[in-house]
Amino acid sequence: MLAPYLHKHRAALTIGFLFIILQNYAVSKIPAYMRGMLDEITGANRLPVIMDNIRMAVFFTALTIVSMYGMRKLIIGVSRKIEFRLRSDIFDKFLRLDAMFFRFRETGDLVSRSTNDLNDVRTLLGPGMMYVPNSLTRVALFLPIMFSLSPRLMVWIVVLIITVVITILLLMPLLRVRFRRVQEASAAIQARVWQEISGIETIKLHTLEQVETRRFASLNRWYIRKQMDMVRYRGFMWPFFVFVFSLAELLILVIGGRQVISGVMTIGQLLQFNILVSYLTFPILSLGWVMSLIQQGISAMGRISEILDSPEESRQEDVAIPDGALNVEVRNLSYRYPQSDDLMLKSISMDIRKGETVGITGPIGCGKSTLAELLTGILQAEPGMIFLNGMDISQISATKIGSRVTLVPQDPFLFTRTIAENIALGECSPAPEQTLAAAKKAGLEKDLASFPNGIDEMVGERGITLSGGQKQRVAIARALYRDASFLVLDDALSSVDSRTESKILQALSGEKQNRAVIIISHRITALKNTSRIYVLDEGRIMESGTHADLIQKDGLYGKLARLQQMEEEPVPQQNGGDHENL
Amino acid sequence: MKTSKRNTRLFRRLIPTLRKHTMLATLAVLLMILVDIAGVVKPWLVKIGIDRYVRNGDIPGLTRIGIILAAILIAGFLFQVVFIITVQYLGQRLLFDLRMDLFRKLMRLPASYFDKTPLGKTLTHITSDVEAIREFISDGIVTVAGDVLKILFIASAMVMLSPRLALAAFITLPFFVVATGLFRKSIRTGFREVRKANSDINTVLTETIGGAREIQLFQTKGERSSIFEICNRHYLLAYLKVIQAYALYFPVLEIVSNGGMILILVTAHFFMGTALEPGVIFAFFAYINMFFFPLRQMAEKFNLFQSAMAASERVFHMLDQPEDISNPEGACVLPENGKMEIRFQNVTFGYDPTQPVLKNVTFNINAGERVAFVGATGSGKTTVIKLINRLYDIQEGTILVNGIDISQLSAVELRKRIATIPQNPFLFTGTISDNISLHRSGVTDKDVRLAAEKSRARQFIEHLPHRYGEKVLESGKRLSAGQRQLLAFTRALTGKPELVILDEATANIDSETEHLIEHAVEEITHNRTAIIIAHRLSTIRKVDRIFVFRKGKLVESGTHTELLQQNGLYVRFLPDGKCK
């Protein structure tokens, strides 16, 4: 998984590893000169000998610091560079994944994978890649020296190292489970807080403050329990390792002391051994920490791979849509949402000629938005079902579709930018006249006048500083700005008053003759001037025809029309006459 | 100077939180002292062992000292285990307190706070900023206090063993201090850049995931990619700087400790010669390691301090925000009469006080009356609703609820009597059933089902694989817009409100379903005061009076017929067919 990333930096890594070896070699040399000095002081105490030893010790210290610098700089630097690449790759993957991927995942989860998990992988690559070889070479270089000083003491040190390693291996699985639980708990807290903040208005309106505080407290208590469960193990582990290594001091004193007494070792050699052990302590003790880094890193990499390995949009063949006006043809379209048993759309066929405006209506949840997203390439239809100018949509890349086809979604997403930038999405320096013209067509002109900065007013996060209708019209302006050949409005006028609605519809029909338009709406007023209306129910087309046809037929549409007529019941005909007279 | 003053101020604010756990904190400090003593005694014992027994060949003495050393080691081990657990527990308790404080604050912050503050920022305060403070207290303050103590112990042990050698060992100290100062400075700026880049990365990520569909639709991938590339590169560059600082600093430590050892031996050569007790060298080498290790830890922890300071500043900033107007002391009790009466008198309000959105609005809604608000989009209808719920405080005029000034009422008590179905319903992650009951204690499963029946949400809920137990994903993205609205509507059917507000509650609902739930609307608004906002006139045909808003002003009011006769703005809102 990480191999290609590592491969790119192989030169730096190789040099980094060489530095590790060099550093440990230098470190292993230093204690001998300390011994030399001590032996000399307690013996003849000659200055030139002392000076020789100092010179060597200084030389090797210099070598240590140079190689230490090189090792950190190279290996940790590489880990950051790989992190950078991986993060870019994850982000690009997000841009290539199709909409369905995001429907099944929470934003918080995805963000956490591309930040926290990535950080864990980085730690695996940085400290992980540096400390493991470091500890191993250190042990490998030190043991022979220790052996030459005192085989017996060396055996004891090996026993201690093995004890530490075995404890790590035994505790690690226990710790890992607990660590994962802590992570889950902290993710749960994160997700909960995110929910509370985004839904704060709902919480206030329903006065859920106390209920939510109580629920949050119990979530937090659960979190503490998980934390303490882990702390109990961690709190044991580190002191235990420290304890094991302090036993080395004891052994050096007692066993080494006896050897000095019996003349097997000099006191200087004992000092050298002592220093060697102290140099070994940290690399060995850190093994426990490094092991847990490695495990966290590996499981984090698994979660990241899930993103990186998700199937991308398959439409890569990239057939171009012929220029000019578009005919849209739907042949026997059926669609099933992933992980769902039932067909959402069932054998839908429709035909929208260039320049035509058709309407779609139907009860809630009948599949209108699903159809709209299929037609605009956000959801992927099977081959042979939807054709743009005779080209199968499943063969066209999202980019090409996007350049010709536009959707105004039912719940548009506004970015935290100015209105102009939201309209001219994706353009770095939009022409002000064009954004303004689009805003005008969408009936935003008067609203803009009421903002201090007009079209350059910042939109609050997700559009919270705009009214419902303003938000919808920014989304419409955004679509009109693109000047697409095929436009789908998914209930895009639901929060707009009927007067503004008819203005926008008029602007739309007058504006571009050759555009194919689909209007999805619950309002008869928005539908009745279209050339054809499709009425959907439970994923099927129940009826279709012009407003007049359908009224005459008196099916579902007729019923809807009648119900909306009733709204005007208290407005008997004579009233209309009345006010004409006024 | 200024920063240290600020730091003490921040620190002082943390004390009350700490004081709640005096017992734990005292225990932690005691244990810490014991751990330190055990640590400092060890090299001393080694020294005695070597000088007194090894050099004199006294094996039984050596064994004795070995046993004492072992006892100390075991004691140190036990103390340390208990210490770590105590300190961590203390940290967790503090975290709990702080987090709950922030959460309660969150619940009391006024709506205007959320208009101005990015959601991600508030999220960071409650999740990671408090975590940074916890780390600062449990790993920071306690450990550093312990370290300072330890350094004092070590220094005095060294001086007691041999003042000359101690002096030699400390010669490197100024060098260390200077190097550490430089290091601190360079990581401080480095980490500041890292944090900035990190928050930019999070913002771009969140928006990209939330707006994935728009990005695909509008071909803004290239642009997104380049924005992200910039943040990401900033992050990398900032970190490379930090790495440079660390790569330079660690060798310094090597110089300092090796230099210390050499200096000690040189001093021994010149001043002690053969009179030297070699055990002293053993002890000194151990002390040097022990001496620089905490110093080095403190230097590394400095980053932790820095970010904890920044974090606590942000946390306290949030805690210092003016509170929601919710619960004034001695709030008037709202007289209960089953129906609410609302009176606006010359109300002027703007989200930004300099930009009034409502201008001099005066009206009254009598108890038990049903009124409708109509008006062009953006004319201020939803704003009036927010004011009635006291989500914002007005700038001029008065709002009276049942004759009492709204600013004298407890907002929570007020909202309890009002059922508002907002324009853009919010669904929580959780089950369908949770989303209807909202975990309110009085709402049973039966109530949920009954409400769903009335609102006609039952039809679609029963089609879901897990029915009421179906998981609603983030903001209900797997439900249709109409279904989401029905769910929000269902919520309101579980209580007994005195004022019902429907803010375009059926905008995404087809007429047939709307007609079916009309009965439910009738029922909840029956005998209650009700405000209905709708752009479709079918929804408002049964109201007593209609208020017409235009650009933040109330321009007309009256019954449908009256308004028609006035032939004013209202007529122009009627669907085409009608006004011709």
Ligand SMILES: Nc1ncnc2c1ncn2[C@@H]1O[C@H](COP(=O)(O)OP(=O)(O)OP(=O)(O)O)[C@@H](O)[C@H]1O
């Ligand atoms: N990702 C998904 N997975 C499974 N089912 C889904 C998914 N998205 C939507 N649905 C279901 O598909 C059905 C159709 O939804 P759709 O949004 O197309 O309805 P609609 O006709 O647009 O309704 P409305 O008028 O309320 O907007 C709904 O029952 C919804 O719950």
Ligand SMILES: Nc1ncnc2c1ncn2[C@@H]1O[C@H](COP(=O)(O)OP(=O)(O)OP(=O)(O)O)[C@@H](O)[C@H]1O
């Ligand atoms: N949180 C806010 N901060 C700043 N300005 C806001 C905020 N909410 C609304 N506005 C502005 O206040 C004005 C009135 O908005 P309001 O939501 O009351 O309109 P509305 O009549 O409900 O419109 P619609 O029919 O479109 O829902 C609008 O110009 C809007 O941009």
Ligand SMILES: [Mg+2]
């Ligand atoms: Mg829909």
Ligand SMILES: [Mg+2]
């Ligand atoms: Mg509104």
